Amino acid sequence: MKGSSxxxxxxxxxxxxxxxxxxIYGAITFAxxxxxxxxxxxxxxxxxxLGIGTWHIIAAPFWIVGTILFFMxxxxxxxxxxxxxxxxxxxxxxxxxxxxxxxxxxGGGLAATGGLTIIPGFTWIRPANxxxxxxxxxxxxxxxxxxAIGNLLADSLAGYLGWGSLGGGFIGNFLLAYVPYKFVxxxxxxxxxxxxxxxxxxxxxxxxxxxxxxxxxxxxxxxLTGVIGLPPLFVWGIFSPFVIINNAIAExxxxxxxxxxxxxxxxxxxxxxDRIQWL
Amino acid sequence: MHRLDARVKLAYLAFYFAIIGFFTNPIVTGLxxxxxxxxxxxxxxxxxxxxxxxxxxxxxxxVSLLMWPSYYRDVGVVLFxxxxxxxxxxxxxxxxxxxxxxxxxxxxxxLVYISVTKPYxxxxxxxxxxxxxxxxxxxxxxxxxxxxxxxETRTIMEAQAAxxxxxxxxxxxxxxxxxxxxxxxxxxxxxxxxxxLAMSLEARCFGAYNKRTFLNDMRMRREDWIxxxxxxxxxxxxxxxxxxxxxxxx
Numbered sequence: 093m094k095g096s097s098x099x100x101x102x103x104x105x106x107x108x109x110x111x112x113x114x115x116i117y118g119a120i121t122f123a124x125x126x127x128x129x130x131x132x133x134x135x136x137x138x139x140x141x142l143g144i145g146t147w148h149i150i151a152a153p154f155w156i157v158g159t160i161l162f163f164m165x166x167x168x169x170x171x172x173x174x175x176x177x178x179x180x181x182x183x184x185x186x187x188x189x190x191x192x193x194x195x196x197x198x199g200g201g202l203a204a205t206g207g208l209t210i211i212p213g214f215t216w217i218r219p220a221n222x223x224x225x226x227x228x229x230x231x232x233x234x235x236x237x238x239x240a241i242g243n244l245l246a247d248s249l250a251g252y253l254g255w256g257s258l259g260g261g262f263i264g265n266f267l268l269a270y271v272p273y274k275f276v277x278x279x280x281x282x283x284x285x286x287x288x289x290x291x292x293x294x295x296x297x298x299x300x301x302x303x304x305x306x307x308x309x310x311x312x313x314x315x316l317t318g319v320i321g322l323p324p325l326f327v328w329g330i331f332s333p334f335v336i337i338n339n340a341i342a343e344x345x346x347x348x349x350x351x352x353x354x355x356x357x358x359x360x361x362x363x364x365x366d367r368i369q370w371l
Numbered sequence: 372m373h374r375l376d377a378r379v380k381l382a383y384l385a386f387y388f389a390i391i392g393f394f395t396n397p398i399v400t401g402l403x404x405x406x407x408x409x410x411x412x413x414x415x416x417x418x419x420x421x422x423x424x425x426x427x428x429x430x431x432x433x434v435s436l437l438m439w440p441s442y443y444r445d446v447g448v449v450l451f452x453x454x455x456x457x458x459x460x461x462x463x464x465x466x467x468x469x470x471x472x473x474x475x476x477x478x479x480x481x482l483v484y485i486s487v488t489k490p491y492x493x494x495x496x497x498x499x500x501x502x503x504x505x506x507x508x509x510x511x512x513x514x515x516x517x518x519x520x521x522x523e524t525r526t527i528m529e530a531q532a533a534x535x536x537x538x539x540x541x542x543x544x545x546x547x548x549x550x551x552x553x554x555x556x557x558x559x560x561x562x563x564x565x566x567x568l569a570m571s572l573e574a575r576c577f578g579a580y581n582k583r584t585f586l587n588d589m590r591m592r593r594e595d596w597i598x599x600x601x602x603x604x605x606x607x608x609x610x611x612x613x614x615x616x617x618x619x620x621x
Binding site (some may be wrong): 190194217245253318319326 | 387388390391395423431434435438439441442444469470471472473474477478481485505508509510512513514515516517518519520521523524525539543544547548550551553554555557558559561562564565566568569572573578
């Protein structure tokens with residue numbers, strides 16, 4: 093048992109370093125390459141070397157599975173132990189308030205904390221992205237739904253609401269909160285295994301899934317209909333890797349929020365495990 | 372514009388979201404974009420809000436002009452050449468400008484919609500359109516509390532700054548870590564508001580009945596039907612012209 097604990101600690105350390113390295117290296121090279129007009133950003137070049145057609149194939153399952161999972165959860169079905177299980181959330185005043193305030197805090201947090209500049213007036217990281225996995229771990233599906241709505245509200249207030257926000261950003265941000273909720277076993281993050289799971293699934297997988305979900309919609313839907321207007325080169329060469337890095341770097345610090353807040357949420361009976369009923 | 376039924380305003384928004392994707396000629400999409408402004412002027416949308424969309428327009432224009440023409444270097448007459456990005460033809464330039472309008476038109480239309488529609492009416496319109504009222508309520512309550520949470524965040528940031536927290540100093544990692552001193556008090560505040568809000572909702576019998584009634588029930592009036600007919604007619608006419616006469620296609 094002691095040996096396995098040490099193993100999880102080592103794995104946790106590896107995943108933390110991997111996530112941090114990805115985030116920091118990506119942010120610094122993005123700024124050095126010239127920000128959103130960059131043609132030679134190392135991550136962008138790596139993405140584009142695979143070709144846009146390849147990315148349409150790679151990212152399609154992320155979009156399809158993500159959409160199915162979203163609607164399944166809204167209708168009270170989830171995947172538990174590799175089986176589809178039915179559950180009941182009361183969606184009473186507590187759940188409604190949780191979802192609404194998660195949306196307000198996430199949207200307001202995105203707007204208020206604005207951007208952490210890397211180069212003044214040029215590139216930025218959104219610290220409030222750290223709240224997305226937090227709301228998933230603490231509040232489950234209502235929290236994840238709140239994150240989705242909060243991002244929509246933040247986009248609309250910032251003047252960016254368009255097809256991308258509706259078709260990609262909404263469920264993409266839902267997945268950012270949903271993936272750690274689903275994949276991390278112990279949401280208190282009080283042991284090495286749960287920390288390792290959080291960094292592997294919550295940070296790395298969650299950021300990648302969110303990015304691929306939005307990017308596939310922006311790129312493939314535009315190829316089919318021509319409605320979106322963003323060039324695929326921009327979507328896969330800059331937008332997609334930037335979203336991965338932007339999410340990952342902020343989410344590295346989410347455990348620092350979970351650790352003190354989990355006991356509070358549990359004591360007040362607001363944790364999702366206290367409100368769900370398995371059928 | 373303010374007095375129209377919220378469902379008609381939603382149809383107005385949906386019109387712009389839907390119609391802009393059908394055309395590739397920037398003159399047509401530009402006219403569709405400009406058609407939002409008379410409604411914005413009549414609705415007295417604040418200039419400050421419109422300026423946000425102009426900023427977005429500028430940024431998207433630059434990105435679009437840099438990237439889209441690279442797909443159409445072999446189509447049309449070369450107009451000029453950009454370093455790194457290569458030659459820009461007239462066709463590539465038109466496609467780039469067209470795509471700018473595709474992005475900013477829904478954004479501007481949404482801005483007008485949100486400026487002329489009260490949150491209460493937005494919720495009611497979604498419920499009238501058969502969205503579950505709990506889902507509509509989440510959006511409505513979130514909209515109501517968004518400025519509250521924004522202010523709370525700012526207040527906490529100022530309070531922590533008064534206690535010596537320097538958010539702008541240090542490298543990226545240190546600066547991000549300092550934000551935990553903002554988010555923890557914010558979430559604690561949110562948890563307290565959660566309990567209070569839930570009690571307020573319970574006290575008002577939220578969720579007691581499946582069907583919700585409204586004090587000011589929305590009803591479509593003659594002006595609403597006229598405006599809705601105009602929107603639907605305009606949409607059908609443009610689609611007809613597009614597919615039978617290739618109107619608006621490069």
